[in-house]
Amino acid sequence: MANTAKIPVPVATPETLHFWEGTKSGELRLQKCDECSHVYFPPRPFCPGCASRKVSIFKASGKATLYSYVINHRPHPAFDGPYSIAVVELEEGPRMMTNIINVDQTPEALILDMPLEVTFKPLSDDIHLPYFQPGGATS
16 A cells, blocks of 8 residues: 555654554554553653563553543544544553544534544555544443
8 A cells, every 4th residue: 555644654663663563453552561560652662650671562452431632623634524632541541642533523422431442544554543433341
């Protein structure tokens, strides 16, 4: 697939390669500190909690809840009509910024704490972006 994205395509670095390889495979991958058990996002080679470099990569559940959002009504090349810019809280604990898709972009439809699940959309052969959609009730 050629780069047909209407937005800039992220560039994988040695520190983020595992994350982008995961999204390409349909997996949301996180890191966990082997010393203090802190789970974190975004990817980095050390724990932001204790600075240990002993970290492991694991496949996350892909489940989250809606923590916060705004609805943007200004035009954007990647979205038709209004779109949400959201922060979701992953089941594993970290929060990440994303967009909520496959739901009306209204306050009536975007309810705080609503259960969400990850889905992926390709931007290029190597980069697939994680988005979230309703569903995936957390346990």
